[in-house]
Structure formats: C-alpha cells, structure tokens
Amino acid sequence: MQETLTRDGTVPLHTQIAEALRVQIQNDQFKENLPSERELAERYAVSRMTVRQALQKLRLEGLIYNERGVGTFVNNRKIDVHTRNLNGFSEEMISLGLRPSSLVLTFRRELAGPDVMRDLGLGAGAEVFYLERLRLADDEPMAFEKTYLPAYLFPKLDKFDLTKNSLYRVLGENYDSRMHHAEEVLEAAAAPKRIAEQLGVRGGAPVLVVHRVVFTESHQPIESAHTIYRADRYRATFYLSKNA
Amino acid sequence: MQETLTRDGTVPLHTQIAEALRVQIQNDQFKENLPSERELAERYAVSRMTVRQALQKLRLEGLIYNERGVGTFVNNRKIDVHTRNLNGFSEEMISLGLRPSSLVLTFRRELAGPDVMRDLGLGAGAEVFYLERLRLADDEPMAFEKTYLPAYLFPKLDKFDLTKNSLYRVLGENYDSRMHHAEEVLEAAAAPKRIAEQLGVRGGAPVLVVHRVVFTESHQPIESAHTIYRADRYRATFYLSKNA
DNA sequence: ACACCAGTTTGGTCTAGACCACTTTCAAAA
DNA sequence: TTTTGAAAGTGGTCTAGACCAAACTGGTGT
Numbered sequence: 001m002q003e004t005l006t007r008d009g010t011v012p013l014h015t016q017i018a019e020a021l022r023v024q025i026q027n028d029q030f031k032e033n034l035p036s037e038r039e040l041a042e043r044y045a046v047s048r049m050t051v052r053q054a055l056q057k058l059r060l061e062g063l064i065y066n067e068r069g070v071g072t073f074v075n076n077r078k079i080d081v082h083t084r085n086l087n088g089f090s091e092e093m094i095s096l097g098l099r100p101s102s103l104v105l106t107f108r109r110e111l112a113g114p115d116v117m118r119d120l121g122l123g124a125g126a127e128v129f130y131l132e133r134l135r136l137a138d139d140e141p142m143a144f145e146k147t148y149l150p151a152y153l154f155p156k157l158d159k160f161d162l163t164k165n166s167l168y169r170v171l172g173e174n175y176d177s178r179m180h181h182a183e184e185v186l187e188a189a190a191a192p193k194r195i196a197e198q199l200g201v202r203g204g205a206p207v208l209v210v211h212r213v214v215f216t217e218s219h220q221p222i223e224s225a226h227t228i229y230r231a232d233r234y235r236a237t238f239y240l241s242k243n244a
Numbered sequence: 245m246q247e248t249l250t251r252d253g254t255v256p257l258h259t260q261i262a263e264a265l266r267v268q269i270q271n272d273q274f275k276e277n278l279p280s281e282r283e284l285a286e287r288y289a290v291s292r293m294t295v296r297q298a299l300q301k302l303r304l305e306g307l308i309y310n311e312r313g314v315g316t317f318v319n320n321r322k323i324d325v326h327t328r329n330l331n332g333f334s335e336e337m338i339s340l341g342l343r344p345s346s347l348v349l350t351f352r353r354e355l356a357g358p359d360v361m362r363d364l365g366l367g368a369g370a371e372v373f374y375l376e377r378l379r380l381a382d383d384e385p386m387a388f389e390k391t392y393l394p395a396y397l398f399p400k401l402d403k404f405d406l407t408k409n410s411l412y413r414v415l416g417e418n419y420d421s422r423m424h425h426a427e428e429v430l431e432a433a434a435a436p437k438r439i440a441e442q443l444g445v446r447g448g449a450p451v452l453v454v455h456r457v458v459f460t461e462s463h464q465p466i467e468s469a470h471t472i473y474r475a476d477r478y479r480a481t482f483y484l485s486k487n488a
Numbered sequence: 489a490c491a492c493c494a495g496t497t498t499g500g501t502c503t504a505g506a507c508c509a510c511t512t513t514c515a516a517a518a
Numbered sequence: 519t520t521t522t523g524a525a526a527g528t529g530g531t532c533t534a535g536a537c538c539a540a541a542c543t544g545g546t547g548t
Contacts, residue, residue, distance in 0.1 A: 009508070009509090009531090012530075012531060012532090013531080013532075014531080014532090036497075036498060036499080037498080037499065038497090038498085038499095046532075046533085047532060047533045047534065047535090048533095048534085048535095049293070049531095049532070049533075049534090050531080050532060050533080052499085052500090053531085053532090060304070062425070062427070065425075065463055066498090066499060066500090067462060067463070067498085067499080067540090067541085068498075068499050068500065068539075068540055068541080069497080069498050069499065069500095069539070069540035069541035069542075070497090070498060070499080070540080070541060070542075071497090071498060071499075072498090072499080073463075075463075084482070084484065085484070086484045086485065086486045179486065180485075180486050181306070181309075181483070181484060181485040181486060182483075182484045183306070183481065183482070183483055183484075184481070184482045184483075184484060185479050185480070185481045185482075186430055186452070186479065186480045186481075186482070187452060187475055187478075187479040187480070188432035188433070188450040188451055188452040188453075188473075188475035189432070189450050189475060190449075190450045204448070205434075206432040206433050206434045206450045206451075207432055207450075208430070208431060208432040208452075209432075218311060219309055219311070219317075219319075229432075231431055231432035231433060234431070235429050235430065235431040236429070236430045236431070237427065237428065237429045237430075238328070238427070238428045238429075238430070238482060239425070239426075239427055239428075240328065240329070240330045240425060240426045240427075240428060241330065241424075241425040242330045242423065242424050242425060253501090253538070253539090256500075256501060256502090257501080257502075258501080258502090280527075280528060280529080281528080281529065282527090282528085282529095290502075290503085291502060291503045291504065291505090292503095292504085292505095293501095293502070293503075293504090294501080294502060294503080296529085296530090297501085297502090310528090310529060310530090311510095311511085311528085311529080312509070312510055312511080312528075312529050312530065313509070313510035313511040313512080313527080313528050313529065313530095314510080314511060314512080314527095314528065314529080315511095315527090315528060315529075316528090316529080
C-alpha cells in the first residue's frame with residue numbers, strides 16, 4: 001500500500017502524514033496500535049525520521065503515545081471538552097458542537113493603557129482597537145471578552161463585521177496575520193456586577209479569567225485579550241508533557 | 245571551542261545539549277541570539293539534527309524561538325510566575341523562591357469512588373490511598389489538595405512522612421514511579437466553607453480548582469489530584485504553540 | 489509446567505550529508 | 519546616491535542509513 005503525498009514542497013511531508021494519520025485515528029482505522037514507524041515510512045515512501053516528526057506532532061497533542069520496544073498507540077482516554085488548543089472562541093465552540101455568536105458591545109480606537117502596552121510591545125502614545133464582546137454558545141452567554149489589537153497593524157479593522165466572523169479569520173484573510181503561539185494566564189475571580197449581568201449570573205459568582213497574548217510566527221504580538229468565562233459552563237483542559 | 249558531553253549512552257546527547265543551553269541562557273551568556281544550529285553542531289561535535297532536537301525542547305517551553313532565515317533567539321518576555329510545567333507543588337513553590345510545606349489532614353486507605361476509578365483506570369472494589377493536605381508557601385496557606393493513588397502500586401506508602409517530603413520524590417525514589425505527562429482541567433469555583441476555613445479566606449471566595457491526572461512513561465495513571473488554590477495568591481500560566 | 493535464552497520487532501538516538509526558502513549583506517551597476 | 523543582484527548565512531525539511539535498549543516471541547532444556 002502506497003499513500004499519495006503532495007511533493008511540490010508547499011506542505012511539508014511530515015505535516016501531510018500527521019494529518020492523514022489524524023484522520024485515520026479519528027475514524028478508528030487503527031483499533032489501538034498504529035503501524036510501526038518503519039512500516040509507516042515504507043507505506044508513505046519517506047524516511048523514518050520524517051515519520052517520527054509526524055508522530056511527534058500527534059504525541060504532543062496527547063493523541064498518541066509510544067512505548068519503547070512495543071509500539072505506538074492511540075490514546076483512548078476521552079479528552080474532556082474545552083481542550084485548549086490554539087483556537088479562537090468560535091473554533092473552540094464549533095469543535096464542541098455548539099453554535100458560536102457574538103454581541104459586540106464596544107468597538108473603538110483608543111490609547112493603549114500600560115498593561116496593554118506591555119503585552120503588545122507598544123510605545124507610549126500608541127493606539128489600539130478595543131473590542132468588547134459577549135460570547136454566546138447556542139445563544140447562551142458563555143463569556144465576556146475584552147480584546148486589544150495594535151491599531152497600526154490592522155488599519156480599517158473597524159470596517160469588518162465581527163458579529164458573524166471569527167476575529168482570527170478576519171486577521172488572517174485580510175491582514176495575513178496568523179496566530180502561531182500564545183501565552184495564557186488563568187485565574188479564578190468573582191464576577192463584577194456589570195459583567196455578571198451580561199453573563200446572566202449573580203454578582204460575585206465565580207468566573208474563570210483567561211488573559212491571553214497571541215503572537216505571529218515572527219514573534220509579533222497581535223492581540224491581548226481578557227476572557228471571562230462562566231465557571232458553571234466552562235472548564236479549560238490542558239495536556240502537559242515532561243519531555244519534548 | 246569544544247564542549248564536553250557524556251557519550252556513555254546514559255543521557256541522550258540532545259538532553260545534555262538542551263540542559264547546557266538552558267544554563268547558558270539563564271546566565272545571559274547569549275545576549276539575545278543563540279549561535280546558529282550549524283555552529284552549535286560543530287561546538288558540541290554532534291550532528292545538526294541532534295542540535296535541532298535539543299533546541300526543539302527549549303522551543304516547546306517557550307524559552308527560545310526561531311526565525312526562518314535569521315536565527316534562534318532567547319524569549320526575553322518575562323514569563324509570569326506560576327508557569328505550569330510538569331512539577332509538583334513543592335518544586336513549583338521552590339522555583340518561585342517560596343518555602344513549601346504541608347499539613348497532612350487525612351491519610352488513609354479507602355475504596356475508590358467512581359470518578360477516581362475512571363481517572364486511575366481501576367476496577368470496582370479497588371483501593372486507593374487518600375491524602376488530604378493543606379499546602380503552604382512560606383507558612384501561608386496556598387492550596388488545599390486531595391490526592392488519590394492506586395494502593396496496589398504503592399504498598400506501605402503510609403510509612404512515609406509526607407509532611408516534609410515531596411510526594412513525587414517518594415514515589416520516584418521508593419517505587420521507581422516517575423511522572424511523565426498529565427492531564428489538567430482548570431475551573432473556577434466558590435470555596436466551600438470547610439475548605440475556605442483551611443485556606444483562610446471567607447466562604448464563597450473564588451478559588452482555582454485544578455484536577456490533575458498524572459501518568460508514567462508507560463501510560464500508567466499514578467495519581468488523581470484536586471488542588472484548590474486561593475485565587476488571590478495563585479495564577480496558572482501556560483504556553484500554547486500551534487505547531488510542534 | 490516452567491525457566492531460560494536467542495532471535496525479532498519496536499521505538500530512541502544519532503550521523504553526515506543534501507536541497508530549499510528566506511533574510512541579510514554588501515559590492516557593483518545605474 | 520540609490521538600486522540591484524549575487525553571495526553568504528540561517529532555519530526547515532528530508533534522506534538512507536546505523537546502533538542501542540527494551541520488549542516480545544518461540545523454542546529448548548530442565
């Protein structure tokens with residue numbers, strides 16, 4: 001059996017192999033154990049190192065794991081909902097089978113405050129877009145989100161309708177600005193009255209606050225966001241690994 | 245310049261190189277940009293692929309980043325405290341410059357409940373050690389922790405003094421059971437009265453609840469823990485990356 | 489039945505190259 | 519002086535092997 005890969009150099013082979021394996025894993029094509037690395041190398045007609053690079057990607061996601069001298073296995077532990085991969089709110093809700101929508105409460109250009117300046121690496125006097133949204137999942141309030149974006153990177157951003165479109169899609173398609181990595185700080189808090197009202201919970205109810213700074217591949221910070229989730233509707237799941 | 249590596253096969257070369265680089269980075273030996281991969285390969289007398297493997301480790305931690313065609317750079321963004329790597333409470337506090345201690349409130353052998361059975365992959369009727377500890381940092385209450393461990397894996401665990409010793413050190417040194425990866429679920433909650441009293445906060449105060457299941461390298465779950473942190477003293481920081 | 493041992497298979501590590509795409513540099517040309 | 523364009527340097531990808539350690543497999547001898 002010889003699979004077909006695109007070899008025009010547009011997409012790395014290890015990425016293609018990882019995606020192909022991901023699909024097969026999700027379709028339960030391998031009951032539990034994957035073919036050996038050497039067999040996969042032969043099947044895709046690539047070097048074993050390339051196969052290992054593909055497997056590493058999936059391993060880092062916790063999708064598979066290896067046992068030395070035994071083989072590679074699918075991790076059947078049902079990863080809980082709300083796994084935090086590097087997606088926006090819209091994508092995250094969709095992957096949970098929920099319909100995301102947004103209510104734009106505020107959208108204006110303003111002077112960056114000190115915290116935002118630090119997060120986004122801006123100098124004094126720099127301007128940012130400030131976006132305040134109520135995030136809904138199946139029309140139920142899920143989170144209250146404050147987003148700051150450097151104004152100089154996204155001219156005329158206010159021309160877009162962010163009620164329907166994912167912010168990250170707008171940034172990617174119109175400004176060629178794609179998220180590559182992020183830092184997140186999570187803390188628990190009591191909901192302030194104004195936000196509690198928007199979220200439909202009583203004042204002082206516990207909320208999960210996620211501060212996030214998103215970067216492009218070239219290490220440019222493009223967004224600083226504070227998302228305040230209802231504690232009764234949202235949990236964040238992470239997968240931690242000791243080695244690479 | 246030729247660095248000295250141990251080549252007896254006990255420690256992989258890429259691990260040694262990663263550690264050596266980590267030290268040099270922390271000592272600001274490289275102002276901002278690291279030597280090129282080819283130069284590091286020559287310096288350590290290894291193949292470039294081995295150097296890349298070492299760099300990948302550091303990259304996944306967010307310690308360095310690469311720019312194609314330019315070089316490798318130190319990430320000078322001061323990662324906030326409380327970064328969640330795969331350490332236990334003791335190690336985490338020490339790395340923050342705090343002195344950890346514990347108050348063992350409960351330590352007994354008991355029947356595993358359904359949630360614990362699921363987390364630890366146990367069958368009905370299996371027994372676990374139940375450990376309830378108040379976690380202190382510089383003698384101030386920081387977290388309340390409930391830990392469950394499979395009894396059959398750790399016979400006579402109750403012989404050890406867990407007030408002074410890190411639980412993970414006991415498991416590693418006495419049972420050769422080392423943490424390799426973990427799943428964590430974070431949520432916000434209001435502190436129940438009993439726990440609030442222990443933590444020294446008022447009842448209903450926001451707390452960050454971290455559910456954690458820890459696995460060994462061979463995918464054996466060895467611990468299920470619920471840690472309830474004071475929201476005013478603890479935040480969790482994560483580094484997310486899109487690709488591997 | 490059982491213990492042992494040798495071969496096979498597996499993932500883990502490592503080599504010594506290669507070509508590519510991208511960025512920087514800097515000298516030659518306009 | 520400015521522009522251009524080639525060269526050099528960088529990380530990204532990939533190859534075709536190699537040896538190792540751990541784990542399984544199956545036969546042999548007790």
